[in-house]
Amino acid sequence: MSSVATFEKPIRPTVPPDWLANIRELGQSSQNQQATSFELRHGGRQLRNETGIRTEWDTYHNDLRLEDRVAELSRWKTVLQQCLGAITDEIVQLKDEKAETERKLESMATALNVVAECLSLRDCRQGTDRVQDDAYSELKKELTVLDSLKNLLTNKCHAAWEQLNRLEEVEFKLQVAVENKERAISLDEENLKLDKNCSGISYKPDPLRIPPNCTPYETWLAQSQDDKLKADNEITASNKLREVLYVARERCRNDLKAQHDSTNYMLRRRIYEIRRAKSELEWQRHKTIDEMKKLMKEIEDLKEALEVKTNSLKLAETRLENRMFRSGAELVEDEGQISLKDEVLHLRQTRQDLIDKISAAKGTYNSLENVVVRLDADLANKNHALLTDEHCLDIRERLHAKEQETSATQTDRNIELSRMEHAIPKS
Template sequence: MSVLRITSYFYICRRTVAMLKLGKRSLIKKHVQSVRYKPISLLKGLVCLVSRGIAVGMAALNGKPGQRCSVAEWESSNRLMSNTAAQSRLASQRIRQEGRALRDETANKTQWDKSDSSRRLSERIQEVSNWKGRLESCAQDVDQEIKVLTKIKEEAEQALSATVVPLEVSTECLTIRERRRGRELLIDPVEAELRKEVEVIGRAQRSLQQRIKKAFQRLWSTTPQQWEQFSRYNVSRAEKEMLASLQLREDIILTIAQVQNELQAQYISTNFALRKQAHHLQQAYDGLLWQQKTTKEEIAELERDICGLEEDLRAKEAPLKLVHTRLENRTMRPGVDLCQDQVQCGLLDEAKQLDGTVTSLKQKLSQAQHSLQILKQHEACMEEDLSCKSDALSLEQQSLETRKHLANVSRDQLASGTVTSLTKSTRDGELQP
């Protein structure tokens, strides 16, 4: 920064201070803006600093700001303070006396309440101890019944799991058979048995799921949660639940046996229907194959006959041309020699016979060609039908192969781990095997 600029800034400061003392603040901004060399931010900062310094100096000369009070007001304030302190002490003494009386009263009441509560607790402890023995005995019985019911529920779950593979196999067989084509896509006994098998398995699953759900609900319904108020009710309820659990276990075992029998019967029926249908389809396929073979042989024979007819037709062309040539040449005989002699009659008969022969051969050739066309069309139909039957037979065999997987799944899984002897309950609530 040059000396000229520094001199200008000091000049501005001096003029600004003078204007502030004279109270001409409105002229300061105009004076600053009239300077040639002016960083405005620096000039404004100088103006603010000078203004603050002058304001502080003026305040110190004028004295400490604030409202001042008189001597009477000061004495009145002192008296008010003394009276307030005296009233506060009186209120504090009254509160202390009331507090001491309340302490004595509450101490006596607390001691009495403590003694009364101790007596009631002793009586309650004795009552709870009496019920504890009965509840422990009942809880043991309930635990035993829960274990047995849990075991039966697990067996039912195993039986339910064992129905998954048969259902998948039956569904897959139905899906496989849906790929049949043409007239082989029919509603046959196999499809009826497969759909019936799916329905039987679904019904079995729903029955088992219902029993499992009831067993699950039953397992959570025998826990005594509110024994404090309903101990006697819990004992009676536990005995009833154990009896209900016994009945439920019997129902589950019966359901497992019924499901096993139904699935086994349906499995046998479906397999029989599949084998029967496959046998009938194989017979139809073999018969149609023989028909196709015979038709092909007939087509070959007919084609050879057609070739023979065509050769005969070609062979008749030369004699026919010869007889017509002879007849045409004989028409050139002169005079009375142009007569109907035996030769002329013979040639006419020969021409007529040859025309009839050619007509018969052409007619027979047309019939043979028409028959050949029909045979070839029928052969094409048989070929397509054989393809459909071959696909259907392959699908039936695939279904049989798929159902062979069920042989690896033991039907005894539905009854695996089944309790051999039902649990009996005595009148006292004790369980005996």
């Protein structure tokens, strides 16, 4: 029996071979884990180096791309801003041309009123002087020319209004495009200022999502080019339209001036013809009145002669009647009786001739008097027609005054269009 009490676990003890095997297994496991750890450390270092380098280069390349994008946006912004400035200037110039054309169109209302007033005045002429002469034809032609030129300028103003709408539409699109590019440039410049150490960076919910209105780069480039092309086309069209407006106004001015001169010439010619006819009629009236005076004196002389012949007839008839009372054989048809009978017959015929002549003279006098009345009426018509045409010429002076008012402005306009304002010395 042992003198020392021992306590053993109720577990089977490990035998030496197992112990040795366990030691070898632990060693092998340690070596395997060390190898695995080495591989992991080597792979981690390589991954860190590769990802660090790639991240640096990706950041560098993205910064370069953002800088290029900012430069491209700035270049397109500059191009579109130049187009916007040109569009704005073109809108101002086209508005000026349109306003000038509208003023010309408004000034034509004065010409229309003048022509209508002249036609109304000349329509008040009386008698045979209410004639459709060359002046009337020129006034009607001037009215037709004014109407056609008014329609022409109205159409050109409408075309300018449509062109202004297109220019303003392009201007609005360019303003939006420039603002969008400024906003994009500002955003990309802010992105260029960011780095990995900034406090404003954070995870985002879905940074890889595609915005709904996102367009490909080719579409954006085509849109920018289309905006510039559309602006250039509208500027070119506006330049041509401004030239057309200027040509239309000049054509209107030249045509109206030519027609005004032609109408004024016809009115002056008509006034000359009326004055000449008036002078001729006044001369005829003077001669007719003189002839009436002479005829009246002749009628009075004929009446006196008739009175003398009447008394002579009474004398001859009285002698014949007295000789009827001879008595006896003395009641004879002697030469005295025959001579008295011949005298009575001759006096009767003479008296009848005088009466007929007096009647004819009175009829002629009445005819001359009617001619004088007609001459007076025609002279009154001539005076009225002369005053009317002279009044028409006075009225048409307003057209000449209107042209003088616009001549200085037109000269300044020509200087501005030819860009000679700096070459002409100031007075």
